[in-house]
Amino acid sequence: MSLECGVFxxxxxxxxxxxxxxxxxxxxxxxxxxxxxxxxxxxPYWLDLANQIAIAxxxxxxxxxxxxxxxxxxxxxxxxxxxxxxxxxxxxxxxxLPWGVSIALACVVTSLAGTFFGLPSLRLKGLYLxxxxxxxxxxVEWGMTHWTAVTGGTEAIVLPAPSLFGVRLNSSFAFYWFxxxxxxxxxxxxxxxxxxxxxxxxxxxxxxxxxxxxxGVNIFRTKLLAFATSSFFVGLAGAMxxxxxxxxxxxxxxxxxxxxxxxxxxxxxxxxxxxxFFGAVLITLLPALITNAGxxxxxxxxxxxxxxxxxxxxxxGIVIILFLVFEPKGLSKLWGNVKDYFHxxxxxxxxx
Amino acid sequence: MxxxxxxxxxxxxxxxxxxxxxxxxxxxxxASDVINFAQGDLLLLGTYLVFFAVAQTGLPWSLGVLVTVLxxxxxxxxxxxxxxxxxxxxxxxxxxxxxxxxSSILRAAVNAIWGPAPRSFESFLPAGDVALGPVxxxxxxxxxxxxxxxxxxxxxxxxxxxxxxxxxxAIADDQQAALSMGISIPRVFGIAWGLAAxxxxxxxxxxxxxxxxxxxxxxxxxxxxxxxxxxGLDSIRGAVIGGAIIGLLEVYTxxxxxxxxxxxxxxxxxxxxxxxxxxxxxxxxxxxxx
Numbered sequence: 001m002s003l004e005c006g007v008f009x010x011x012x013x014x015x016x017x018x019x020x021x022x023x024x025x026x027x028x029x030x031x032x033x034x035x036x037x038x039x040x041x042x043x044p045y046w047l048d049l050a051n052q053i054a055i056a057x058x059x060x061x062x063x064x065x066x067x068x069x070x071x072x073x074x075x076x077x078x079x080x081x082x083x084x085x086x087x088x089x090x091x092x093x094x095x096x097l098p099w100g101v102s103i104a105l106a107c108v109v110t111s112l113a114g115t116f117f118g119l120p121s122l123r124l125k126g127l128y129l130x131x132x133x134x135x136x137x138x139x140v141e142w143g144m145t146h147w148t149a150v151t152g153g154t155e156a157i158v159l160p161a162p163s164l165f166g167v168r169l170n171s172s173f174a175f176y177w178f179x180x181x182x183x184x185x186x187x188x189x190x191x192x193x194x195x196x197x198x199x200x201x202x203x204x205x206x207x208x209x210x211x212x213x214x215x216g217v218n219i220f221r222t223k224l225l226a227f228a229t230s231s232f233f234v235g236l237a238g239a240m241x242x243x244x245x246x247x248x249x250x251x252x253x254x255x256x257x258x259x260x261x262x263x264x265x266x267x268x269x270x271x272x273x274x275x276x277f278f279g280a281v282l283i284t285l286l287p288a289l290i291t292n293a294g295x296x297x298x299x300x301x302x303x304x305x306x307x308x309x310x311x312x313x314x315x316x317g318i319v320i321i322l323f324l325v326f327e328p329k330g331l332s333k334l335w336g337n338v339k340d341y342f343h344x345x346x347x348x349x350x351x352x
Numbered sequence: 353m354x355x356x357x358x359x360x361x362x363x364x365x366x367x368x369x370x371x372x373x374x375x376x377x378x379x380x381x382x383a384s385d386v387i388n389f390a391q392g393d394l395l396l397l398g399t400y401l402v403f404f405a406v407a408q409t410g411l412p413w414s415l416g417v418l419v420t421v422l423x424x425x426x427x428x429x430x431x432x433x434x435x436x437x438x439x440x441x442x443x444x445x446x447x448x449x450x451x452x453x454x455s456s457i458l459r460a461a462v463n464a465i466w467g468p469a470p471r472s473f474e475s476f477l478p479a480g481d482v483a484l485g486p487v488x489x490x491x492x493x494x495x496x497x498x499x500x501x502x503x504x505x506x507x508x509x510x511x512x513x514x515x516x517x518x519x520x521x522a523i524a525d526d527q528q529a530a531l532s533m534g535i536s537i538p539r540v541f542g543i544a545w546g547l548a549a550x551x552x553x554x555x556x557x558x559x560x561x562x563x564x565x566x567x568x569x570x571x572x573x574x575x576x577x578x579x580x581x582x583x584g585l586d587s588i589r590g591a592v593i594g595g596a597i598i599g600l601l602e603v604y605t606x607x608x609x610x611x612x613x614x615x616x617x618x619x620x621x622x623x624x625x626x627x628x629x630x631x632x633x634x635x636x637x638x639x640x641x642x
Contacts, residue, residue: 120627123630130387135577139619139623314456314464321435
């Protein structure tokens with residue numbers, strides 16, 4: 001939110017725009033063109049990765065609303081995604097609802113569940129809240145695997161393929177459009193959210209909760225709203241996975257999932273929408289790239305290929321640590337640096 | 353009655369291993385306010401290092417245990433120096449994530465070196481059973497209880513009576529004041545990580561003897577959280593008693609109610625404690641509250 005040099009607004013509308021400068025609009029246009037052309041160029045493998053990124057973006061933005069913007073650490077991401085996925089799936093299977101309706105209801109249910117799990121945040125802060133959400137994650141995980149009558153236990157739930165106007169939606173190509181739409185919608189909502197009173201209240205609670213309550217922010221209400229808003233999108237991500245794979249298994253929603261999503265927003269940048277997207281891209285592509293590298297090496301160095309799964313795990317940890325040590329503000333800050341450099345290029349005030 | 357005694361012994365021995373892991377967690381938290389999510393992986397490291405030292409290198413037991421502890425301490429010191437020290441003073445979320453990253457690296461390293469398959473080797477804990485009247489108890493498990501208690505008592509004495517132990521408590525109390533009294537914070541953080549690794553390594557060695565050497569050991573790392581919250585985050589005594597309670601609770605529910613339920617009971621206890629008495633049984637009453 002810095003003042004741009006040499007940019008003058010003559011109307012309030014243009015000053016308040018999300019993309020006030022022409023350069024920003026051109027960049028957005030390039031990105032949009034890329035997104036629109038991508039599925040026609042890419043093969044099914046890359047399309048599948050793109051879909052995973054779209055889902056991860058929705059989930060990461062959801063988590064970032066809670067962790068990055070409101071400062072409430074949650075290790076329960078996997079549990080909330082599970083609630084979204086199972087609700088969407090079970091509503092379709094047991095109540096016969098169409099997939100669109102059950103996804104929408106799943107978001108609402110997850111939102112309510114998130115509010116419930118957010119209740120401890122009224123009493124607990126910081127690491128105690130983190131441990132409380134860890135317990136919630138473990139309890140929900142146990143529920144998934146042991147409440148056999150409802151969730152099918154460790155057996156997978158198989159869903160009917162979703163279709164829209166007679167087109168099967170869970171093919172890589174068709175789902176791409178749905179995924180992009182959802183991710184873009186989530187990003188747009190979140191970007192605007194933090195320009196409203198409610199969104200600013202989230203940030204105020206994160207930065208100084210006591211000061212926030214002095215200027216009239218109801219902390220309890222704000223925290224619960226943050227949990228509700230965040231879980232809504234996390235539930236959406238869960239429901240999207242359910243319908244993309246048309247199979248729901250508990251393995252997708254473990255503590256590991258929570259950690260992967262936390263890694264996304266740390267690597268991308270806490271409290272940043274574009275950071276959530278960058279993080280989703282990097283953390284989704286990283287294992288795929290390592291797998292590809294391993295396959296390429298399979299013939300020349302079979303030993304390396306055997307170590308592949310461990311390399312993925314190790315690189316995941318190394319990336320988190322490197323970002324925390326060297327760039328705690330994440331990829332979002334790096335991208336900002338690049339933009340700042342080119343903003344005044346070639347007349348840099350000082351080389352940094 | 354036989355079953356009850358058997359369950360009690362196995363619960364206490366499990367609980368003491370939890371306590372060893374939890375004590376390491378408490379030491380690190382006390383000294384540096386870091387929540388160590390890699391505690392389970394330090395246990396894992398302990399089990400595989402002792403396997404390496406005794407079964408693969410062929411050292412005698414006494415020497416093998418010593419080598420294991422020293423190697424674990426060396427790894428922990430390296431971690432503290434390279435990863436934790438640059439992050440002193442960062443927000444909690446960074447601390448949580450950095451130890452999660454460490455946990456992932458440690459796990460990958462252990463799996464890459466020793467492979468994912470479980471290994472077995474002859475334990476130093478006697479394998480046979482001990483008959484106590486009508487009750488037959490596994491002597492390995494029985495023996496692990498006093499061993500753990502001795503280690504934990506040593507840790508407790510360290511905090512009470514040695515210069516470094518008291519320095520550590522001073523830092524936990526007020527970092528600025530401790531600094532101005534000439535206490536070296538890097539040194540104390542190093543010692544904290546060293547002690548945590550040593551305590552976890554001994555836990556790992558006993559696990560290697562009781563349940564064998566396998567990557568599943570890391571799952572115990574998460575059990576540390578119910579234990580430390582119940583006992584109090586900054587109390588060694590709390591870790592021992594919390595460990596015993598959680599271990600017993602798990603085994604009793606497993607034995608009398610059903611195996612499935614024993615997995616979730618510790619977390620239910622954790623939630624209840626957080627609601628009613630967040631500082632735990634023996635923790636200091638200063639807690640981040642809204």
